[in-house]
Amino acid sequence: MLKMNQGVVQELLETNKEFKELFDEHVKLEQDLEALYSLKYIPPEVEQKIKEIKKIKLRGKDRMEQIISEHKKSS
Numbered sequence: 001m002l003k004m005n006q007g008v009v010q011e012l013l014e015t016n017k018e019f020k021e022l023f024d025e026h027v028k029l030e031q032d033l034e035a036l037y038s039l040k041y042i043p044p045e046v047e048q049k050i051k052e053i054k055k056i057k058l059r060g061k062d063r064m065e066q067i068i069s070e071h072k073k074s075s
Helices: 003-015 017-037 044-074
Strands: none
Touching (some): 003 044
């Protein structure tokens, strides 16, 4: 969804502090996941951390999509 709205995303990154923070966190969490997935062996505690990161990312993405929707309605 975010990729289909690149113009809106760019505008919100420049004008909406909450959206920018959520976007930056999303990018950081994605990098964290990539680092964890690169491990040769993933112990159970790391698997749990991966699940937590995915949940946080999903909540953030849902909120970003909500902000995009609100922005489109007000435009």
